[in-house]
Amino acid sequence: MAVQRALISVFDKTGIVEFAKRLAARKIEILSTGGTAKLLREAGIAVRDVSDFTGWPEMLGGRVKTLHPKVHGGLLFRRGLAEDQKQAAEHGIAPIDLVVVNLYPFEATAAKSGLTAGELVENIDIGGPTMLRSAAKNFESVTVVTDPADFERVASEIESAGDTTLATRLGLAGKVFATTSRYDGVITTELERLSAGTGHVTLEAKPALPERVRIALGRQQELRYGENPHQAAALYVPEGRAPEGLAAAKQLQGKELSYNNLVDLEAARSLATEFKNPAAVIIKHNNPCGTAEQESLLDAYLKALACDPVSAFGGVLAFNRAVDAATAEEVAKLFVECIAAPGFADRAREIFAAKKNLRLLELPAGGLEPERQLQLKRILGGMLVQQPDLGEIQEHELRTVTKRAPTAQEMHTMRFAWKVSKHVKSNAIVFAKDGATMGVGAGQMSRVDSVKLAVMKAQSSLAGTVVASDAFFPFPDGVEEAAKAGATAVIQPGGSLRDADVIATADRLGLAMVFTGMRHFLH
Template identity: 55%
Template sequence: MHNGVKQIRRALISVSDKAGLIEFARELVGLGVELLSTGGTCKSLKDANLPVRDVSEVTGFPEMMDGRVKTLHPKVHGGLLAIRDNAEHRKAMEEHGIGAIDLLVVNLYPFEATVAASKPYDDCVENIDIGGPAMIRAAAKNHDDVAVVVDVADYAHVLEGMKEHAGGLTLAARRKLAQKAYARTAAYDAAISNWLAGELSIETPVYRAIGGVLSESMRYGENPHQSAAFYKTPELRPGVSTARQLQGKQLSYNNINDTDAAFEAVAEFDPARTAAVAIIKHANPCGVAEGATLVEAYEKALRCDQTSAFGGIVALNRTLDAEAARKIVEIFTEVIIAPGATPEAADIIASKKNLRLLVTGGLPDPRATGLVVRTVSGGFLAQARDNAVVDDMELKVVTKRAPSPQELSDLAFAFRVAKHVKSNAIVYAKDGATVGIGAGQMSRVDSSRIAAWKAAEAAKAAGLPESLAIGSVVASDAFFPFADGLLAAAAAGATAVIQPGGSMRDADVIAAADEAGLAMVFTGHRHFRH
């Protein structure tokens, strides 16, 4: 027929998610479609007084083994896989009493939701669908003759197409549905295989699949000539992927990337202990601080680099309150992300119609395990999330002078921030706030110099007579290979240093610290972030 239209005369419906089921099935019946169904779906259709045949009537076999075996039968798969224009296939159908199935409607057992709900192992296994994916793949393969629907959101499109084409669907429509069907089973199998790898502590499985579902298409990617979309994975980690956007225009690719970096950084600070704010620009912190209140933390974070904060992302570790909201809207900000927002704070943010406000309902756990993936030419790198937290590290004093309690507190703060600064990373901090950050330089000494310069510029902006780095501490995300980076920090006014240690020249660096009167501690943990 024109446009490859094939009539839909017989449909098999077997769905776990029954949203929209009755309305869809009623429309199909109205279009003259015979319905076949299974188990709970069949009961729902019968309860709605719709004409439907149970698959067990067609196959001659009852559902068995707790419903594990019901559609795995030649009369089902033959009806899906038979090529209608193939004489041998038609002959086999006639000989074995196999009726054609023109439309398959299946959505799968809720495996991902079962895992996300932390159900027991056996419950997760029982929610691995077998018959569903087998039928989906069969129907999708035979899309020249069969249409397959795996998403409730496609019911309306299918009905529109059938009404437009006198009860049929075009080849283009069937191909599009087939592509989606294979993508769904691929993501489903990825979720299962990754869950099993985690359960079995297999860190590097031979085959690694990553599956996601489209959250939104974007106007463009990192640059206007790049197409982009945002996909969500089964991992329910609080953050930009789980947030509700209360207001503001659509998030861009760069907004999402930067907002994720901001929220992960601020999550390092326990909200039960302190309020904390992170201001991010181009995925790097330009100011991080903790305080008794959010507004205090914000003001301290902003002081570190007011110029870079303009047009940045602000992340908070507590519910956004009115006082902090009033302060934040004083300068142009792209996104605010927080666990929550008071109604008064939301009203204040609403005065800036383009400012996005995201609420997540919680903070990501910085100690949680997870997978970080980055593409390279011809493949991808996968590694465990950096879930090392400075509070859990054994800090080793390596200099003659030990840090004071205040220095020790600031050292832990600075190292916590350095974890979220692009390497090579140098962070100056004082009184629970960053005062200078050097990020992403090819040389660690250059990062030290840039951070010191930033601290001096911040002092000028605040009208202070001396650099904010005077009396600060400094953190390095990796060891100092030479003493020059450490001496640059000392020259800027730092009094104490925190670094991983582990260089062949550690002894030289320690000696330089002693000569400069610095206190230094080693963490034994590196925080490279490329």
Template identity: 50%
Template sequence: MSIKRALVSVSDKQGIVDFCRELSSLGVEIISTGGTSTLLAKEGVPVIGISDVTGFPEIMDGRVKTLHPAVHSGLLAVRDNEEHTRQMKELGLDYIDLVVVNLYPFAATIAKPDVTYEEAIENIDIGGPTMLRSAAKNHAFVSVVVDSADYGQVLEEIRAGGDTTLETRKRLAAKVFRHTAAYDALISDYLSNVTGDPLPERFTVTYEKIQDLRYGENPHQKAAFYRKPLASGASLTTAEQLHGKELSYNNINDANAALQIVKEFDEPAVVAVKHMNPCGVGVGESILNAFQKAYDADPVSIFGGIVAANRYIDSDTANLLKDIFLEIVLAPGFTDEALEILTKKKNIRLLKISELGAAADRKSSLVITTVEGGMVVQDSDVHSIAADDLQVVTDRKPTEEELKQLLFGWKVVKHVKSNAIVLAADNMTVGVGAGQMNRVGSAKIAIEQAGDKAKGAVLASDAFFPMGDTVEEAAKAGITAIIQPGGSVRDEESIKAANEHGIAMVFTGVRHFKH
């Protein structure tokens, strides 16, 4: 076999003229449609219009042009099937040996802020996916190209032997079905959201590979990093790495955890994360002050951690950062002086998250967690509260300063693994208890970490107290105010204990489990 006829119809025309010119020089007859045909003819590449093949004009603004037996018979005919060969000859049809197609830019269309529903629908390609699927199904005989990155190899193999190898055709066919599946998934997702059904009876997602990772959570596990086709806003998938070696699987998870916490704050804030939990969070008048608080919160655990800031890193802050072993520093940017200081450290990674800051993107999105044989999907937890949302349930109301620290602690505890307890004072965490099997255990860890700083601090709990023991531990440590969801059948026990010790306690009515 050899490639004698090619059907070319591309929306993205990058490289197509040179590719088709080379095909033509190799004796390949080129059939084309619409804008692609016009471009090739203009560039002097011999081309046959699709209507000359089908005997039928392109109609309905180009909606119908390749959906014709003269096209799909040439693509789907099994070349070593005698009946197929007989029918092709009887009907005067010719084979098509190579299909080069890329699709209407649906993703780019719906990414436009002012896109209309009608415009989105008009950019759903029908003929393109149909040709791709026909050719890919019949890859035993037909070569199909959906990615311009494959032009070079296809030309090389045609030059060498007149055709592509079966191994190449299999690989190209697999890429086509991945491509069309992703295309359909994007359309499905768009229409599901338009119709108000984001969790339909069938849930299909598509992601694009950013890079292969050296390994996964452990060296014996394979891993790769993917992003959504329309990923935007303050996200690791849109980050610019300014310095350091490539990110690892664990780096990405930890950096994402730090990013989600620092997004909670409009004022200058710094978050230090270790193993997906915050080990120090600070808010200050400047990013330098915020970092000093985050560092002082736990100067031991920050070693080898991730630091996220929601303001530019300046030289003063960089001078403090450089003296600590850190895996990653991420921020909206770095001053030239800060970059000069930090890039002298070989092992630190610097990430620029351009849209991070006071106007950070807090929109809800779907969170997917895999389980053996399936997955669970939920809205992301972007719930926030204000002072007016709180219910004071004790005799003593929190002071204005206690209220400020309670709201600070509530923003942080939301991102700590359950069972979670956070102690806060002076706009910084002073103790964090994470992931324990009972809540009083988390409280004891946070209190032990805080030491003398627990006295006068406030306590935030991600979920209600099933009994009064956590309040008792808080009272022993000198904690003066507590924020928790409430809702336990034994709430009165906790309220009574708080009243006995003069602790102010407020209920949010909302919990923040994080597993």
């Protein structure tokens, strides 16, 4: 049967006027409510108010608009069932063949700070999901659209055949139940927070993890491949809110991104967020092989590169400032896979354009904010969930445990090295001097081996450097190796059963040592 009547009520009005005009051209009666009806009328489209269709006004401050038997009867009655047809006729129920509805943006509203419980509740859509579910249940007769991306297909099928195909209606019905399921899950999560007595807070600010974690992801981008070419991969983003961070970055040039590119870019981006002054980060296989914070971006890049120029070949770079021409000239001398930055000067773009395969990504506003969402890692049969490592140490929390206190310069450099160590795979050791890494030891099974690796990787003398360790030294040997290489100060969490031995060794070697009381394992 041809579509004769459509009900349109949308919050996101993208493309709705053009879609409704195509329906009106087919002489399809359009029912609508509130702001949607006003918009369509202003566009010259004939609209019948739902309140006129039902004979009941909107009431209770807009809470009741479409919750009426004439609406849901028109959606649910089975066109091919004689008894349904009889009852519909007896009660004056007219068929509604097409429903176009999208929902109040509850998730985006819930993410706002300072929201009251009342404001949160008023953004729970009742009529919209109810209409969607009624229409989707009766997909044999009713077409239901909740995504503007489906307007073209639906309009084209109606224009060519008077109605959509059963296959289209079935697919759209499935999309509806996925949408309402995700929507209900988000509401459940928010209400559970309220019932826990913590008030409305965002996931990242909650001190305890929620009882349930619900995730609905939509595929945004196919990737070249996964960690290896035989593995398929794609980038998925949370449904119902705008992409952010790397997911919202604009690729300015270069080949298609791979899974590994994005993993390394996120590692680089995340480390770059730690610094206020111009900083450069070079990542290789998800570990920093060079990091520096300097007065200029060019100096930061050159010092980061000097840490390990061999490993930097084929690496991924991130900057916390727009890349200028001078920096681009130097970067262009090295083969790198990707560069992420909040911007690129015109001349820098011209310089990089000569390297056709180089991927340039311009980070969006807010792209240099730390990750605050819950972190998930899959294991067979379950999912591990944790809060992100946002731990920061304040000056008053640092505790000097050796006879010699660090100098102001040593303390400044230790804080820099400590920030970097947080982003190095454990066991992590970072030698640093003058705002730059000098040697990085990552991912070793023993801490002393990470020290030895950092010393081996260093391209310059380590005399006068400081050392950061992401976790305590279990034995004095790591400190002895660091001192032998030329380090003068150490920053570490402390907490080992042998702390006294480690401190005594530092005193014997003339080192200054500071405990942070905070560990930064990264696996």
